[in-house]
Amino acid sequence: MISVKNLYHSYTHDDVYAVNNVSFEIAKGEVFGFLGPSGAGKSTTQGVLTGLLPLQKGEVTVAGYDMRRRNRQMFNKIGVSFEQSNVYNKLTALENLEFYKKLFDVKTEDPMKLLEIAGLSEVAKHKAGTFSKGMKHRLTFVRSMLNNPELWFLDEPTTGLDPAIGRQIIDIVKQKKSEGTTVFLTTHNMNVADELCDRIAFIIDGEIKLIDSPRNLKLQFGEKLVVVDHIVNGITKREQFSLIDPADMARLNTLISTGQIEMMHTKEATLEEIFIKVTGRGLE
Amino acid sequence: MKKIMAIIGRDIRSGTRDWLIIYLSFAAIFIALILRALIPSVSSSALNVVMLENATPELITFIEANATVSFVDDEEALKERILRIDDVVGLKEVNGKFEIIKQGNEAIPMETSLKMILATYGKDTSILPMTVAFSDIGWEISPIKLEGGSILIIFTTVFGGMLILLNLVEEKMSNTLSAINVTPMSRPQFIFGKGILGFSIPVIGGICAAIILGFGGINIWMFIVSILSIALISIIVGFSIGVTNNEPISAIASMKMVFVPILASVFGAMFLPDKWHFTLYWSPYYWAYDSIHAILIQEATWLQVLRDSGIIIVFTGLIFLALRKRIMQGLR
Numbered sequence: 001m002i003s004v005k006n007l008y009h010s011y012t013h014d015d016v017y018a019v020n021n022v023s024f025e026i027a028k029g030e031v032f033g034f035l036g037p038s039g040a041g042k043s044t045t046q047g048v049l050t051g052l053l054p055l056q057k058g059e060v061t062v063a064g065y066d067m068r069r070r071n072r073q074m075f076n077k078i079g080v081s082f083e084q085s086n087v088y089n090k091l092t093a094l095e096n097l098e099f100y101k102k103l104f105d106v107k108t109e110d111p112m113k114l115l116e117i118a119g120l121s122e123v124a125k126h127k128a129g130t131f132s133k134g135m136k137h138r139l140t141f142v143r144s145m146l147n148n149p150e151l152w153f154l155d156e157p158t159t160g161l162d163p164a165i166g167r168q169i170i171d172i173v174k175q176k177k178s179e180g181t182t183v184f185l186t187t188h189n190m191n192v193a194d195e196l197c198d199r200i201a202f203i204i205d206g207e208i209k210l211i212d213s214p215r216n217l218k219l220q221f222g223e224k225l226v227v228v229d230h231i232v233n234g235i236t237k238r239e240q241f242s243l244i245d246p247a248d249m250a251r252l253n254t255l256i257s258t259g260q261i262e263m264m265h266t267k268e269a270t271l272e273e274i275f276i277k278v279t280g281r282g283l284e
Numbered sequence: 285m286k287k288i289m290a291i292i293g294r295d296i297r298s299g300t301r302d303w304l305i306i307y308l309s310f311a312a313i314f315i316a317l318i319l320r321a322l323i324p325s326v327s328s329s330a331l332n333v334v335m336l337e338n339a340t341p342e343l344i345t346f347i348e349a350n351a352t353v354s355f356v357d358d359e360e361a362l363k364e365r366i367l368r369i370d371d372v373v374g375l376k377e378v379n380g381k382f383e384i385i386k387q388g389n390e391a392i393p394m395e396t397s398l399k400m401i402l403a404t405y406g407k408d409t410s411i412l413p414m415t416v417a418f419s420d421i422g423w424e425i426s427p428i429k430l431e432g433g434s435i436l437i438i439f440t441t442v443f444g445g446m447l448i449l450l451n452l453v454e455e456k457m458s459n460t461l462s463a464i465n466v467t468p469m470s471r472p473q474f475i476f477g478k479g480i481l482g483f484s485i486p487v488i489g490g491i492c493a494a495i496i497l498g499f500g501g502i503n504i505w506m507f508i509v510s511i512l513s514i515a516l517i518s519i520i521v522g523f524s525i526g527v528t529n530n531e532p533i534s535a536i537a538s539m540k541m542v543f544v545p546i547l548a549s550v551f552g553a554m555f556l557p558d559k560w561h562f563t564l565y566w567s568p569y570y571w572a573y574d575s576i577h578a579i580l581i582q583e584a585t586w587l588q589v590l591r592d593s594g595i596i597i598v599f600t601g602l603i604f605l606a607l608r609k610r611i612m613q614g615l616r
Contacts, residue, residue: 050466051465051466052462052465052466052616072467072468072469072470073468075466075467075468076468078466079466080463080466082459082462082463084459086458086459086460086462086463087458087460088294088298088454088458088460089458090297090298090301090302090454091294091297091298095297099290099293099294100463100467102286102287102289102290103287103290103464103467103468103469104467104468105468127301140463143463
């Protein structure tokens with residue numbers, strides 16, 4: 001669905017690249033997370049992929065369209081949700097969606113249905129200028145679903161939202177994922193990426209440092225530990241055992257066989273820990 | 285077409301919720317109405333006299349034969365009528381003598397003419413050997429009406445331009461341009477949709493201003509051809525300022541810069557000797573004034589109108605080509 005080969009982008013049109021030799025491919029139906037701190041090059045890459053920024057150097061194909069020869073028909077297939085809400089404040093929520101609906105050449109969703117999904121049907125006829133930040137964000141988000149996109153670009157879809165609204169949005173993305181929509185997710189929220197993405201790419205200073213599935217990354221970078229709560233002389237004690245060290249494995253087997261274990265679970269590395277390990281930098 | 289109509293519909297809907305845009309849409313009509321009220325009389329070429337109703341029938345008949353006469357009940361009403369903004373002189377007969385009452389600020393010497401008419405009253409001469417008509421040298425209509433109308437019609441391009449730039453600035457402030465840019469709408473469609481309202485304002489405003497100011501006898505087709513070419517200026521002005529400003533205050537401040545070429549062109553054309561008019565040839569507003577002024581005084585020829593309109597179209601086309609890259613970048 002997306003193919004990027006040796007992509008470079010410079011805002012100053014010189015050798016200072018915001019995106020530096022980035023290559024990746026995204027298959028149809030895949031949810032691909034693009035993770036990195038602010039200024040890493042995530043939005044620049046998305047800008048080139050969505051045609052908002054010109055393709056300066058490299059090869060990019062999006063939804064079958066070569067971005068060197070941009071064809072606006074490709075926007076019938078893609079949806080873009082922006083990090084910053086961008087709606088017409090003087091128009092109502094319904095008018096906003098009805099306006100954008102007319103700009104597509106394909107069958108579109110019913111605006112009222114989308115407002116219901118976003119929990120905005122009650123305020124459909126209220127001007128967007130009176131909305132809270134979260135409401136505007138949800139309106140921006142569902143607007144990107146108007147044309148039933150095959151390829152959906154989501155830029156920081158949950159950033160700055162309260163947890164309940166963030167959860168709503170994650171659930172909507174999961175639903176679309178189950179329907180086969182390809183998603184390009186730009187975020188610095190590792191929990192969201194972990195929950196939604198089939199594969200993730202770590203980008204920092206304009207360069208991709210690593211691409212893999214969250215599971216593989218955890219297996220590769222996790223320490224294969226088991227945390228065990230067990231009873232010793234009537235007192236619960238928590239211990240950590242390596243699944244590689246023979247001595248630890250022997251002790252763990254003993255505890256299992258004596259039936260003194262209260263709770264036991266594997267300890268996986270979080271994506272954030274892996275990111276720090278790989279890039280040497282945090283995400284904020 | 286559906287997409288262009290969507291842009292126009294959005295702008296109209298949004299505009300009806302913004303007092304500044306509502307004002308700009310009707311500004312030409314408002315100003316024309318004000319001008320109309322300020323003009324002494326759209327038909328000020330007649331001698332206007334107000335008399336008491338109880339004047340003798342002979343005098344009434346005699347004055348009506350030589351002037352436009354209106355009547356009032358008493359002297360208070362007579363004074364009140366004379367003090368109104370237009371030029372009317374009062375006439376009453378006291379003990380066989382005539383008293384002419386005037387406000388003192390009449391634009392034309394009505395008193396002298398009325399005295400000349402009254403001098404023949406009761407004499408054998410039944411028909412005066414003259415026709416009373418007031419005219420400035422070379423003027424057949426009020427200068428305020430003519431020049432005010434010409435300037436107003438040219439200024440409608442400012443109103444149209446402001447409408448475009450305010451809509452563009454709104455798009456930029458709310459970052460909705462990005463959202464438009466990820467739809468199948470092409471940039472030419474967007475420009476066309478955004479420009480059409482700004483184009484319509486000078487066309488509708490100019491026609492309404494001409495009607496309100498009483499330019500009924502002009503060649504309407506010449507007027508329409510001229511006004512259509514003039515309206516193109518508002519598109520260029522609107523887009524070039526709209527894409528380079530990110531908020532309304534700076535956009536309006538930039539718009540004020542356009543007043544300089546407009547006023548320089550119009551007043552230059554009015555007051556400069558013909559041999560210096562070439563210094564204004566660079567300005568599309570000069571050519572706009574040249575044709576509109578000639579059309580309003582009914583002296584325009586098709587050759588002049590087509591020449592002026594052609595020059596305006598070429599100028600605006602060249603300006604658009606020069607600014608094209610900047611406009612396209614500004615719309616990203």
